[in-house]
Amino acid sequence: MKSPVFALIDCNNFFVSCERLFRPDLEGKPVVVMSSGDGCVVARSNEAKALGIPMGAPVFKYRHIFKAQGVVQFSGNFELYGDISRRITDVLTSVTPKIEVYSVDESFLDLGELAIDDYEAWGRTVSDKIWQWIGVPVSVGIAPTKTLAKLAADQVKKDPDLNSVLNLISVKGLSFHTWLRTTPIQDVWGVGWRSAPKMKAEGIHNALQLSQLRPQRAQQLMGIHGRQLVAELNGLSCYPLEREERAQKSIARTRTFGEDTSELGSLEAALASFTTKAAFRLRADRQLAKRAGVFASTNKHKPGYRTWQREVCFPVATADTGKLIGSVIDLFREFYNPHVKYHRAGVWLQDFVSADYLQTDVFGAVNVVEEDRSKARMQTLDSINERFGRSTIRYATEDLGNAWQPKHQLRSPRYVTRWNELPVVRSS
DNA sequence: TCTGGGGTCCTAGGACCC
DNA sequence: TCTGGGGTCCTAGGACCC
DSSP, X not given: OOOOOEEEEEETTHHHHHHHHHOGGGTTSOEEEEOGGGOBEEEEOHXXXXXXXXXXXXXXXXXXXXXXXXXXXXXXXXXXXXXXXXXXXXHHHHHOXXXXXXXXXXXXXXXXXXXXXXXXXXXXXXXXXXXXXXXXXXXXXXXXXXXXXXXXXXXXXXXXXGTTEEEOTTOOHHXXXXXXXXXXXXXXXXXXXXXXXXXXXXXXXXXXXXXXXXXXHHHHHHOHHHHHHXXXXXXXXXXXXXXXXXXXXXXXXXXXXXXXXXXXXXXXHHHHHHHHHHHHHHHHTTEEEEEEEEEEEOOTTSTTOOEEEEEEEEEEEEOOHHHHHHHHHHHHHHHOOTTOOEEEEEEEEEEEEETTSOOOOTTOOOOHHHHHHHHHHHHHHHHHHXXXXXXXXXXXXXXXXXXXXXXXXXXXXXXXXXXXXXXXXXXX
16 A cells, blocks of 8 residues: 555635635735634734744733724634635645545645646645635645644745745655754644643753653653654654544534623524524434533633533433433533623534434434424424524524624624625726 | 452543644 | 634443453
């Protein structure tokens, strides 16, 4: 078997690049995209990075810099980003079907069996094509392991002279070692904020030192992942391309509220809305859930922070929005306290079984008639909402209050996914 | 009274990712 | 005043079994 060749295609400042597609006037200007509720910064243009705005920066702490430096802010328009992401995946899939869509802005390709004699030229062609067809700039890292491909793509972003591509296949020796030595340990994929200080305390400060660690020692320090990292840095692939999209194991919908609230109506409306979204996703995946849970918490940045949670197992797996809302609200009422100001809440579903094989419970007590009715009810609801717009039909609980709804005042139009938000062109 | 070894399953919490 | 959301996997420890 041929040894694998991984290419990581990583979009540059993805959310900002998506906003600039429809706002070319923002080229060269500092731009940030904010999280849900406009709470913190989740994407920055190079100009914004140069101003010292870190990833995850709380917006309120940086407001003065935004104002003084003319930073353009956007509320996250995740519908737009998802659509652009799918277009890029389509382009890459036309290059090779051996693709792993790793996240909204990154994909791994396996080039091992493609007839490519110049990887660098290949990378540049792909990067040019995405730029030309979609309009999003990407960085391409090519290497014998995913971990090295990640490092290569990161290097591309730091060094414009590389012109979008770094190929580490058959690069060895002194210059490679020197480069690994200049890579701080925390920049290695899989070394997070907890492990980095631990490794440094052991005298391991950079990627080269990590690559020279004894595998047993790496495992002691970082678990099985550490051992694999050492191998990957040495060009020995441990993380294969994961091609077929695996069924999700859990679905969660959580939000920080627009304002803290104790009001039962608003809280139940929020939970009903989260449950509706999670259940819709569950049905889209043709799955049923055997377990559901709910949590709520106060503001973790204030004294007296508390969080509560409950979960329930269903005797018969379900994807019925109405049943799930009922269960979730019952669970919530077990700990709801009218004197608590809730700041955040969420719903999750897990323990899935395929909707195509409804499992009967041990006593065979599945009410087949009721299950069929539930299925028909959900199909009708989904098809009406697909045709006339989401929330055309909804559960009344969702309308009990809206204090929970996050703010997104600086959101750009959903140009490509809503008819009434299409860009308008005027000619005169 | 003393007190093994190995296995499975489940869960909670930790760590990491984008 | 104001600090996101959605995931996965690993590990340790407890319960239980032979």
